[in-house]
Amino acid sequence: MNWSLNLDKRIPTPLRILLRGAGQVVFCNNAVTGLIVLAAFYAGGTITGLAATVGLISSTVTAHACRFCKADIEAGLYGFNGVLSGACLSIFLEHTPQLWLYIVLASMLSSLMWTVLTRMLQLFNMPAATSPFVLVSWVFLVTIYAFDSYALGPALPAASMQSAVMDIGTLPLETWFTALARGIGQIIFTDNTLAGGMLLTGIAIASLRGALMVIGGAFIGVVVPAILGVHASAIEAGLYGFNPVLVMIAIGWVFLEPSAKSALLAILAGILAVLCQAVLSSQMTPMGLPVLASPFILTLWVVLFIASKSRYWFSPAMS
Incomplete structure (x- = not known):
């Protein structure tokens, strides 16, 4: 909508880029939507919201430091995988001080992986989408589970198949x-x-x-x-x-x-x-x-x- 796009343009550039990164979680290059998305993370839980925010900042800063495509950075395309990686680890890992290190590292890696996968998939005219977040999260979960049996967190229940019980x-x-x-x-x-x-x-x-x-x-x-x-x-x-x-x-x-x-x-x-x-x-x-x-x-x-x-x-x- 025009009013949200006008408001998007008035937000200071650094904050606009971060909020657009949150908005890209739902494919929206819009800082207003991004603000609502980020607030939704906090509505789901304060720790999850903080983890998403740390992931967002870490992945975006990494893209800046590596001098990746400026247009992609400004569109928030280096933010959403970091947001999701941070939130994911906060859900599936125990809430210890090490968790925040894992979140920062995973989010940084998601930006690097997004660049690599985007270039590879361009050959097939396919988007990388959230594949960096999924791959990075799996790598971290498998690695941490293997070396620390006490790192399991309050994970979501398994989406299991059972006999039909819902009419x-x-x-x-x-x-x-x-x-x-x-x-x-x-x-x-x-x-x-x-x-x-x-x-x-x-x-x-x-x-x-x-x-x-x-x-x-x-x-x-x-x-x-x-x-x-x-x-x-x-x-x-x-x-x-x-x-x-x-x-x-x-x-x-x-x-x-x-x-x-x-x-x-x-x-x-x-x-x-x-x-x-x-x-x-x-x-x-x-x-x-x-x-x-x-x-x-x-x-x-x-x-x-x-x-x-x-x-x-x-x-x-x-x-």
Whole structure:
């Protein structure tokens, strides 16, 4: 929206870059949205909010120090992986003084990895998206778990597959609202409904179409896993909502030209993201690793690759 973009331009440059980095968590190059996203992290927990902030600063400063592309830095593209890396480690690791060192190092590494992966994936016209955050987080979790058995933190419950126990036809309206809001909130590792509502608001400020994609993805994150037989607790916690939300935003608003065709493709991609998460969860949960946003990334790459090979689907909005 024009007013938010005008306000974005009036914010001092260093702060604007940082806030845009937070906004890029939900694909928004907008400092106003970024402020709301960062506030949502704090709504989910003070430690998580602080970890996200430290990660944001660390990854952005690293990009400046390494003299990476100025335009990318100003667009916040070196901030969002740091934000997510910091928040992730604060969720899955014990809250000790060493945690903050891990967060700084992981966030710095995410900026370096974003540059490398972006250049590699440009050959296939694919975005790096949040793949640096996922890879860096896995490396740190595996390494720390291996050397410190007491480093486990209050991790999110596993998004496990069990017998069908949720009848979506009889769900009360309040449960629907809670599950949808939590599915959005899990983008930033929280089942806090307020945080989910804040994220939706932040995206709606930038784009109403983006907000519709969010709602559609959250809806898919409830209905499809219920049909698959996922346990009600995982669905109600929103653990199957955030990946279809992210992939629907990416396909239906960001990386393909907004149209009815891309909206339909986004819906199909959202369903595929849930199926992908179900498979990955069954493989990774026994190893003690969270799937994080890997279903979103894999689905995004597959769908964009297929779309790029089809004259019917392909009409890129962004490189």
